[in-house]
Amino acid sequence: MFERFQIEVLATTDAATSELEEHQKLRASDWHGRMIPTFRPDAVVNIQPGFAEQIRLLSQVSGVDVSDYRTYLTALEQRRRFFKELGATATDHAAQSAYTARLSAHEADAIFQRALKDEASAEDARRFTGHMLIELARMSVEDGLVMQIHIGSSRDHNPDLLTRFGRDMGADIPTSSEFTHNFKPLLDLFGRDPRLSLILFNLDETTYSRELAPLAGHYPALRLGPPWWFFDSILGMRRYFANVVETAGIYNTAGFNDDTRAYPSIPARHDVWRRVSADWLAGLVVEGIVDEEDAHEMSIDLAYRLAKRSYKLEG
Amino acid sequence: MFERFQIEVLATTDAATSELEEHQKLRASDWHGRMIPTFRPDAVVNIQPGFAEQIRLLSQVSGVDVSDYRTYLTALEQRRRFFKELGATATDHAAQSAYTARLSAHEADAIFQRALKDEASAEDARRFTGHMLIELARMSVEDGLVMQIHIGSSRDHNPDLLTRFGRDMGADIPTSSEFTHNFKPLLDLFGRDPRLSLILFNLDETTYSRELAPLAGHYPALRLGPPWWFFDSILGMRRYFANVVETAGIYNTAGFNDDTRAYPSIPARHDVWRRVSADWLAGLVVEGIVDEEDAHEMSIDLAYRLAKRSYKLEG
Amino acid sequence: MFERFQIEVLATTDAATSELEEHQKLRASDWHGRMIPTFRPDAVVNIQPGFAEQIRLLSQVSGVDVSDYRTYLTALEQRRRFFKELGATATDHAAQSAYTARLSAHEADAIFQRALKDEASAEDARRFTGHMLIELARMSVEDGLVMQIHIGSSRDHNPDLLTRFGRDMGADIPTSSEFTHNFKPLLDLFGRDPRLSLILFNLDETTYSRELAPLAGHYPALRLGPPWWFFDSILGMRRYFANVVETAGIYNTAGFNDDTRAYPSIPARHDVWRRVSADWLAGLVVEGIVDEEDAHEMSIDLAYRLAKRSYKLEG
Numbered sequence: 001m002f003e004r005f006q007i008e009v010l011a012t013t014d015a016a017t018s019e020l021e022e023h024q025k026l027r028a029s030d031w032h033g034r035m036i037p038t039f040r041p042d043a044v045v046n047i048q049p050g051f052a053e054q055i056r057l058l059s060q061v062s063g064v065d066v067s068d069y070r071t072y073l074t075a076l077e078q079r080r081r082f083f084k085e086l087g088a089t090a091t092d093h094a095a096q097s098a099y100t101a102r103l104s105a106h107e108a109d110a111i112f113q114r115a116l117k118d119e120a121s122a123e124d125a126r127r128f129t130g131h132m133l134i135e136l137a138r139m140s141v142e143d144g145l146v147m148q149i150h151i152g153s154s155r156d157h158n159p160d161l162l163t164r165f166g167r168d169m170g171a172d173i174p175t176s177s178e179f180t181h182n183f184k185p186l187l188d189l190f191g192r193d194p195r196l197s198l199i200l201f202n203l204d205e206t207t208y209s210r211e212l213a214p215l216a217g218h219y220p221a222l223r224l225g226p227p228w229w230f231f232d233s234i235l236g237m238r239r240y241f242a243n244v245v246e247t248a249g250i251y252n253t254a255g256f257n258d259d260t261r262a263y264p265s266i267p268a269r270h271d272v273w274r275r276v277s278a279d280w281l282a283g284l285v286v287e288g289i290v291d292e293e294d295a296h297e298m299s300i301d302l303a304y305r306l307a308k309r310s311y312k313l314e315g
Numbered sequence: 316m317f318e319r320f321q322i323e324v325l326a327t328t329d330a331a332t333s334e335l336e337e338h339q340k341l342r343a344s345d346w347h348g349r350m351i352p353t354f355r356p357d358a359v360v361n362i363q364p365g366f367a368e369q370i371r372l373l374s375q376v377s378g379v380d381v382s383d384y385r386t387y388l389t390a391l392e393q394r395r396r397f398f399k400e401l402g403a404t405a406t407d408h409a410a411q412s413a414y415t416a417r418l419s420a421h422e423a424d425a426i427f428q429r430a431l432k433d434e435a436s437a438e439d440a441r442r443f444t445g446h447m448l449i450e451l452a453r454m455s456v457e458d459g460l461v462m463q464i465h466i467g468s469s470r471d472h473n474p475d476l477l478t479r480f481g482r483d484m485g486a487d488i489p490t491s492s493e494f495t496h497n498f499k500p501l502l503d504l505f506g507r508d509p510r511l512s513l514i515l516f517n518l519d520e521t522t523y524s525r526e527l528a529p530l531a532g533h534y535p536a537l538r539l540g541p542p543w544w545f546f547d548s549i550l551g552m553r554r555y556f557a558n559v560v561e562t563a564g565i566y567n568t569a570g571f572n573d574d575t576r577a578y579p580s581i582p583a584r585h586d587v588w589r590r591v592s593a594d595w596l597a598g599l600v601v602e603g604i605v606d607e608e609d610a611h612e613m614s615i616d617l618a619y620r621l622a623k624r625s626y627k628l629e630g
Numbered sequence: 631m632f633e634r635f636q637i638e639v640l641a642t643t644d645a646a647t648s649e650l651e652e653h654q655k656l657r658a659s660d661w662h663g664r665m666i667p668t669f670r671p672d673a674v675v676n677i678q679p680g681f682a683e684q685i686r687l688l689s690q691v692s693g694v695d696v697s698d699y700r701t702y703l704t705a706l707e708q709r710r711r712f713f714k715e716l717g718a719t720a721t722d723h724a725a726q727s728a729y730t731a732r733l734s735a736h737e738a739d740a741i742f743q744r745a746l747k748d749e750a751s752a753e754d755a756r757r758f759t760g761h762m763l764i765e766l767a768r769m770s771v772e773d774g775l776v777m778q779i780h781i782g783s784s785r786d787h788n789p790d791l792l793t794r795f796g797r798d799m800g801a802d803i804p805t806s807s808e809f810t811h812n813f814k815p816l817l818d819l820f821g822r823d824p825r826l827s828l829i830l831f832n833l834d835e836t837t838y839s840r841e842l843a844p845l846a847g848h849y850p851a852l853r854l855g856p857p858w859w860f861f862d863s864i865l866g867m868r869r870y871f872a873n874v875v876e877t878a879g880i881y882n883t884a885g886f887n888d889d890t891r892a893y894p895s896i897p898a899r900h901d902v903w904r905r906v907s908a909d910w911l912a913g914l915v916v917e918g919i920v921d922e923e924d925a926h927e928m929s930i931d932l933a934y935r936l937a938k939r940s941y942k943l944e945g
Contacts, residue, residue: 154495158533159503171533173495174525180784180803188789206521206836210804214860218788218801230529234604235561246865289864469810473848474818486848488810489840521836545844549919550876 002033005267009034009313013092013259016041016079017057023086036087039080039145042094045132047115047125055116069109073135080143089312090146090199093136095129096175098151098182098202102189103131134186141195146311150228152177152203174203174230179211191219197310199254201225205239213247223254223310232258232269237276250298255306270303277302317348320582324349324628328407328574331356331394332372338401351402354395354460357409360447362430362440370431384424388450395458404627405461405514408451410444411490413466413497413517417504418446449501456510461626465543467492467518489518489545494526506534512625514569516540520554528562538569538625547573547584552591565613570621585618592617632663635897639664639943643722643889646671646709647687653716666717669710669775672724675762677745677755685746699739703765710773719942720776720829723766725759726805728781728812728832732819733761764816771825776941780858782807782833804833804860809841821849827940829884831855835869843877853884853940862888862899867906880928885936900933907932 002010014020014037023037043054059066062075062082080091103111111128114120120128133149140147156162158171179202190196198221200212216222224244227236244253256273260266278299284290290298308314317325329335329352338352358369374381377390377397395406418426426443429435435443448464455462471477473486494517505511513536515527531537539559542551559568571588575581593614599605605613623629632640644650644667653667673684689696692705692712710721733741741758744750750758763779770777786792788801809832820826828851830842846852854874857866874883886903890896908929914920920928938944 157495157499157502157530158506160507173529173533175495176493176521176525178806180787180805184787187787191788192790204525206525206806209860209866210806210834210836214803215787218803230524230562233561235557236524242865246863247860472810472814472817472845473821475822488844488848490810491808491836491840519840521840545839545877548876550872551839 001263001266002035007033007266008308009036009311011036011038011088011090011311013038013040014083016044016076017054017061019061020083020086027086034087036089037083038148039083039088039091040093041076041079041091041136044076045093045136046095046129047111047120049118051120052116052118069105069112072112076136077139077143080139080145084143084145088145090148091136091140092148092150093133094150094153095133096152096154097126097130098149098177098179099126099130100133100183100186101127101130102134102185103127130185134189137186137190137196137198140198141190141193144195144312146197146199148199148201148225150201151179153229177202177204177207179207179215183215187215187219187222191221193221196221197223197312199223199225199310201228203229203231205231205236205243208240208243209247213244213252216244216248216252223252224248225254226256226258226273228259234272234276237273238280241277241280250302250306253302253306254310255302255304255308257307257311274299274303316578316581317350322348322581323623324351324626326351326353326403326405326626328353328355329398331359331391332369332376334376335398335401342401349402351404352398353463354398354403354406355408356391356394356406356451359391360408360451361410361444362426362435364433366435367431367433384420384427387427391451392454392458395454395460399458399460403460405463406451406455407463407465408448409465409468410448411467411469412441412445413464413492413494414441414445415448415498415501416442416445417449417500418442445500449504452501452505452511452513455513456505456508459510459627461512461514463514463516463540465516466494468544492517492519492522494522494530498530502530502534502537506536508536511536512538512627514538514540514625516543518544518546520546520551520558523555523558524562528559528567531559531563531567538567539563540569541571541573541588543574549587549591552588553595556592556595565617565621568617568621569625570617570619570623572622572626589614589618631893631896632665637663637896638938639666639941641666641668641718641720641941643668643670644713646674646706647684647691649691650713650716657716664717666719667713668778669713669718669721670723671706671709671721671766674706675723675766676725676759677741677750679748681750682746682748699735699742702742706766707769707773710769710775714773714775718775720778721766721770722778722780723763724780724783725763726782726784727756727760728779728807728809729756729760730763730813730816731757731760732764732815733757760815764819767816767820767826767828770828771820771823774825774942776827776829778829778831778855780831781809783859807832807834807837809837809845813845817845817849817852821851823851826851827853827942829853829855829940831858833859833861835861835866835873838870838873839877843874843882846874846878846882853882854878855884856886856888856903858889864902864906867903868910871907871910880932880936883932883936884940885932885934885938887937887941904929904933 016039020037026035044058055066058075062078064071064075064078066072066075108131111120111124114124137147152174153172154175155172156167157173161169161171200222212224216224227240230236231240256270258269260269281290281295281299285292285295331354335352341350359373370381373390377393379386379390379393381387381390423446426435426439429439452462467489468487469490470487471482472488476484476486515537527539531539542555545551546555571585573581573584575584596605596610596614600607600610646669650667656665674688685696688705692708694701694705694708696702696705738758738761741750741754744754767777782804783802784805785802786797787803791799791801830852842854846854857870860866861870886900888896888899890899911920911925911929915922915925
C-alpha cells in the first residue's frame, strides 16, 4: 500500500517508552520506504493512574535512573535522541486544556515526587502538564524536533466503554478551549524562536478566527494544523479555510496531514483535502481575490509542500 | 384551524400542578383531534421565590402529602401518571445551565427542606436542578415519557418588564452553554439506555459541532431538537444543518417541532423548516453527497417521521 | 485627502487629558472640514502602571484638584464638556471584559485611593473599570455624548514588543467575551434610556447571534458597531450580516465606520463594506426576502445614514 498510495513519509506515534522494535526491524530490512516514529510522551507527562509504572518503564528503557525531576528530564532527552536516531522529526502531545505555566524546578520536583507515590491531585496534574508543555517546547528548540500539540478532547467520556475496554478506546468528546491566555507563557519564551516549529491542533472551532489565526499570524513559531478529528471533513475544512486563512494566511498553517488509524483511508482523506482546498481556491479566483497562477502554487503548497516543510521532511 | 392545518398532534405544555381541565373537557367532548398535555415541572423543580407555594399546590393536586424529598418524588411520579392518562408522551424542562450532578437522597432532602422554608441559596437551587434533571431522566426511563430539556436562556433580563409584568414575560437572552462535562453525570447513567428518548434544545450554536453532534452521535438516548427560538429561522436552520448533521447525521436529531404560542403561525413555521431542509438536501444532491432517492426519504423524515418517532407518537 | 475622499466627518480619538491643540488650531485656521475629537478616557479609568501620573495630568488640564473619587468624576465631566465644545459627539472606551457592576461611592473611592498610591490589585482594577463603564454611561445620558465600547482585546501579548517599544504597540490578541450577564448591570440602568446611544464593538464572533443580536434587539439604547479589527474584512463582514442581522435587523446596528490609523486606507475600507453589504442585500433580493426598493434604501442606510444617525452627526 505504501508504494501504491505513493506515500513519501509515514509517521507512527509511539510511546516515549517504546523500544521502537518495528522501526528497528524495518531499518534492518531491505524495504526502504520512509516510515518514521513520532515521540509521544503523554503517558510519562500527564499524571494519571499508572504514572509511576510508566516512569519505571522510562527509567528502564532510557538507562537513566529516574528518581527526581532532574533525572526525569534527562531520561526524556535521552528518549528524544533515540527517536531522532530512528528518523523521528516530530513529537506529539495531547492535553485537554492549552494551559501552560512555568513551575520552578523545586515545585516541579515536588509534584513529580507526589505523582510517583500516587499522591498527586488533579490540580497537580494540570500544573505539571502545563509546565511540561513549556519544558518540551524548550527541548524542541534544542533538538529541532517539531512539536505537535492536540488540545481539547475530553477522553473516555463513556464509563461503560472505559470499564469494559480500558482507556483510549473511544467516546472522546470535544470541549471548549482557550489559547490567548493559556498559551502565553509558552509563547512568551519560544513563540518568536526560529528554531521552534509548533503545530497546533484543536477541537474548538470558535478559536479559529478569535484566537488561533491572530496568534499564528503574530508568532513565527506557531503553525496551525489542519482541521482535526470531527472536523477532518468537507464542512470542517471549509470552515477552517473561511475562519483561519483570511487572518493567518495559508503560510502560517501546516498544510495537511491526517492521523488515521486506517491505512487504506489515507488516499481518500488526502483526496478530500485536495478537493476542498482546490474548490476554496477556485472560489477565490472567481471572486478575483487570488489570481490563477498563485492559486495553482497555493494548491500544491496546501496539498504537499507546507506539510513537508512544517514537519522538516525536506532533508 | 386544527383540521385546516392538517395537524395530527398538538401538545400543550402544562405545569406539573395543572388539573388539565381543558384536556379533560376536550376528551369528554365530541371533538376527536389529538391534543395532548406535556408535563412541565419547572416551577416545582427550579427553586425560586414561590417554590414552597408550588409544593403546597403539588401536594394538593397529587393527593400526596409532600413533606420531604421522598414524598416529593412520589408526588411527581403521580403527576406524570396523571399526565400520561390524558395522553402525554413527553415532559419539558428548562434550565439555564446543563449542569447535572447526583446528590445523595440526604443532601437532596436537606436542600428541599431549606427551599420549603425559603432559605435555599442560589447554589442550592443550582445543585437541586442539576440533581433533579437526573432524577427526572430516571423517571422517564421508567414511565417512558420522552424527556425534553431546554438549556441556555437567561430569563427576565429586563428588570422593568419583570417588575411591571412579573416573571416569564420576555427579555430572555441566550447564554453560552457547556455539555461535555455538565451532561456527563446524566449520560453516565442513562445515555445508553434504550428506554430513554432525551431531546435537547439549546441557544448556544457554538456547541453544535463541538459538543452536541459528537454527544448525540455517541449516546443512543440523546437526540438533538431543532434550532430553537432565535434560531428557529432560515439562517439558524442552515447553520444547524451545516454544523450538526455532518457529524451526528439526521437520525440523531428529532426532526422538527416548533413551540410557538401563536396558533396561526404553525403552518408557516413548518413550511420554513420544510423549505430550508429541502434546499439543504438539494444542495447535497447537487454536490453528489446524497442521491435523489435518499434525499426524498430524508426530506420526509426531517419534516414528519423523525418528530413522530422521537416523540413516541406512532402508536 | 479629506476633500478628495469626500469625507464629511473625521473623528480622532484623544486622551481625556489632551489639550486638543491640533483641534484648536484647525478651528482657528481657514480650513473648514469637520474634524472632531473623541473622548477616550482609558488611561484615567483603567488602573494600570502610571495611573497616578495620569490622574495628576487630569487634575492639571481640568483645573479640578482631583484628590478623591468625587473630584475625579467632576474632572471627567469637565473634560467631556471641553471635548464637546471642540465638536466631539462621542466617547470611546476599551476594556478587556464586558464586566459591569456598580460600586458604592465609598468603595469606588477606596479603590481610587489605592490606585493613586499604586497599591490597587488586579481585582481592584477590574471592579473599578466595571463600575466606571456604568458611571460613564450615566454621563453620556446626561451630556448626550455617544458611548462607544470596544471589548475583548488582550493587549501587548508579545513581551518582546512590550519591553522594546512600550504599551499599545501591537500584538493584541482577541479573547472570548460574555455580555448577557456582564452587561446587565449597565443595561438595567440605561438600556432603555432614549438619551443613550451605546455602540458596542467586540472581537468574539460567537456572541453575535447568541448574545449581541438578542440584546440589541431588545434594548433601545444598544447598537452594534460594525465588525472590528480582524473582522473588518470580507468574510468578517459576511459573518456579521449572517449572524447579527437576522435577529437584530440593520436598524439596531451603527452601520459602518472604521478606526484605521492609515489615512489613505479610508476609501478602500468603506468601499469593502459597501460592496459586501450590497452583495449581501442582493442575495436577500434574489432569495425574495427583501424587495429591490427596500434593498436600495438599506444599502444607503448601511453605507451612510446609520452611522450618521448613531453618532449624532446629523446636526
